[in-house]
Amino acid sequence: MQTYTAEQVAAHNNEKDCWIIVDNKVFDVTPFLSEHPGGKKILLKVAGKDASKQFAQFHNAQIMENIGLPLQVGVIGGAAHQAKPEKAKPVAEAGNRVGDMIPYGDPTDCQDWNSPYYNESHYKLRRELRAFVEKELMPNCHMWSENKEIPREVIKKCAEFGILGAACGHVPEEYLPYGLPAGIKTKDWDAFHEMICIDEIARCGSGGLLWGLQGGLSIGLPPVLLFGSKYLQDKVARDCLAGDKRICLGITEPHAGSDVAGLKTEAKDMGDYYLVNGEKKWITQGLEADYFTVACRTGGNGMAGVSLLLIERSMPGVTTRKMDVMGMFGSGTSYITFEDVKVPKSNLIGKENDGFKYIMYNFNHERLGIIMQATRLARVCVEEAFKYSNKRMVFGKKLIEQPVIRNKLGHMVRQVEATHAWLESTLYQINTMPAQVQPIRLGGPIALLKAQSTQTFEFCAREAAQIFGGLSYTRGGQGEKIERLYREVRAYAIPGGSEEIMLDLGVRQAQKVAALNHAKL
Numbered sequence: 001m002q003t004y005t006a007e008q009v010a011a012h013n014n015e016k017d018c019w020i021i022v023d024n025k026v027f028d029v030t031p032f033l034s035e036h037p038g039g040k041k042i043l044l045k046v047a048g049k050d051a052s053k054q055f056a057q058f059h060n061a062q063i064m065e066n067i068g069l070p071l072q073v074g075v076i077g078g079a080a081h082q083a084k085p086e087k088a089k090p091v092a093e094a095g096n097r098v099g100d101m102i103p104y105g106d107p108t109d110c111q112d113w114n115s116p117y118y119n120e121s122h123y124k125l126r127r128e129l130r131a132f133v134e135k136e137l138m139p140n141c142h143m144w145s146e147n148k149e150i151p152r153e154v155i156k157k158c159a160e161f162g163i164l165g166a167a168c169g170h171v172p173e174e175y176l177p178y179g180l181p182a183g184i185k186t187k188d189w190d191a192f193h194e195m196i197c198i199d200e201i202a203r204c205g206s207g208g209l210l211w212g213l214q215g216g217l218s219i220g221l222p223p224v225l226l227f228g229s230k231y232l233q234d235k236v237a238r239d240c241l242a243g244d245k246r247i248c249l250g251i252t253e254p255h256a257g258s259d260v261a262g263l264k265t266e267a268k269d270m271g272d273y274y275l276v277n278g279e280k281k282w283i284t285q286g287l288e289a290d291y292f293t294v295a296c297r298t299g300g301n302g303m304a305g306v307s308l309l310l311i312e313r314s315m316p317g318v319t320t321r322k323m324d325v326m327g328m329f330g331s332g333t334s335y336i337t338f339e340d341v342k343v344p345k346s347n348l349i350g351k352e353n354d355g356f357k358y359i360m361y362n363f364n365h366e367r368l369g370i371i372m373q374a375t376r377l378a379r380v381c382v383e384e385a386f387k388y389s390n391k392r393m394v395f396g397k398k399l400i401e402q403p404v405i406r407n408k409l410g411h412m413v414r415q416v417e418a419t420h421a422w423l424e425s426t427l428y429q430i431n432t433m434p435a436q437v438q439p440i441r442l443g444g445p446i447a448l449l450k451a452q453s454t455q456t457f458e459f460c461a462r463e464a465a466q467i468f469g470g471l472s473y474t475r476g477g478q479g480e481k482i483e484r485l486y487r488e489v490r491a492y493a494i495p496g497g498s499e500e501i502m503l504d505l506g507v508r509q510a511q512k513v514a515a516l517n518h519a520k521l
């Protein structure tokens with residue numbers, strides 16, 4: 001790239017020829033003057049000068065990446081060598097340190113704390129994912145969210161990186177077209193690897209992106225993998241994990257949400273097929289799904305009469321329509337109708353009338369996914385708030401110098417760190433506790449932890465929004481992530497078991513376990 005001296009740049013100082021310097025990079029902003037959302041005059045005031053401070057004050061990193069860099073014409077002499085490296089130190093030389101060391105912007109194990117939970121494979125995974133997410137997802141995340149669509153080729157790229165394969169727990173090697181991320185073998189894959197995958201993607205600060213990539217897949221495919229026949233697994237698993245087909249889970253209905261056992265979608269036994277009629281609502285990734293793992297009533301009332309069927313879009317009578325919702329843009333939230341759909345008996349997942357058991361089994365995995373996401377999204381609020389408080393000047397001081405702002409940050413941090421520590425301790429149980437006792441021992445704590453994580457997320461989104469002020473009320477720009485996250489909180493606090501149901505379930509389960517343990521109550 002061409003090098004210039006500050007004196008050379010200073011000559012480009014008028015409306016017809018306007019250059020500026022930001023962080024030792026030289027930009028020709030002449031063609032951008034009348035398009036600049038902040039105004040022409042403000043740019044002309046710094047024409048030919050170093051405007052690094054002003055740029056940092058009003059823009060986020062994505063603006064430099066997407067709009068600034070295409071205007072770059074050179075660097076300040078020797079800056080190619082002097083330029084600050086992107087990261088404080090190359091991660092490879094910094095032990096387990098990952099990220100920019102923004103206070104609490106990453107889990108403590110990434111910021112020089114010792115941890116009993118992670119080995120080199122976890123750090124390798126984190127580093128590789130971070131580079132992938134920062135290059136392929138983060139710069140365009142806001143645009144996809146505003147367009148309410150994640151391009152197919154992005155989903156394919158994520159599949160090729162192994163991200164889709166990583167979203168469904170333990171997947172047999174034969175169904176993983178691209179293996180797992182960072183070359184990790186299936187036998188070595190554990191709950192912490194899964195958490196790191198979600199954690200790194202969630203750094204984009206968009207639940208819609210996460211759900212648009214894998215929100216349906218991570219809950220729709222596991223029942224097929226765990227309980228479906230080889231025929232069904234062969235039919236769907238590889239294509240879905242390759243990002244070529246999509247699958248979703250259809251449980252919630254207009255008349256049955258938390259009350260799963262009350263669902264009404266009917267699958268009538270017609271001999272060699274089921275005739276399915278009913279409606280499903282708020283189905284993530286349903287809009288473009290090729291396959292639907294659907295809870296239907298095959299027996300009497302209540303939980304004993306529910307079965308899971310794999311319904312295919314190609315079957316006549318399946319219709320999906322886009323729902324207009326508050327957030328999670330790009331995740332394909334849909335309303336689905338099944339009208340006289342003939343579903344072959346070979347598409348029954350597991351045994352007839354055992355569906356409720358499968359759904360409940362699946363819920364712990366689903367809830368852990370929600371917890372991992374909500375905890376990182378809350379952390380994004382902390383990170384953004386810390387960064388902004390360190391640059392925003394109010395009453396002659398940086399925001400961080402105001403005790404009231406430090407108080408807000410303190411409350412945010414203590415909740416995120418407590419939630420993350422509880423999550424890690426729970427994942428350690430998933431890795432080490434015998435599988436057969438996990439549903440009874442972990443169902444309650446996972447339910448309570450889900451409520452803990454979503455309330456933490458809600459608190460942090462609110463407090464970060466207060467710190468960002470009007471910027472968090474504005475779509476795009478510096479408060480972009482906070483504005484989006486504030487709208488996405490409900491998508492975490494309600495589905496997968498609302499906070500109210502979770503808190504109640506957690507205590508009921510505790511009573512059950514206490515009885516089994518002959519607790520002296």
Ligand code: HEM
Binds near residue numbers: 067
């Ligand atoms: C490469 C150079 C620059 C580019 C590509 C650029 C781009 C942008 C963009 C995309 C926005 C809209 C941000 C939003 O949606 O919130 C914006 C806003 C703004 N820019 Fe720039 N800008 C540049 C340089 C500057 C400089 C040097 C200054 C100050 C001297 C400046 C001052 C502002 C201001 C005051 C706003 C409005 C901020 C707000 O809405 O809160 N810009 N700029």
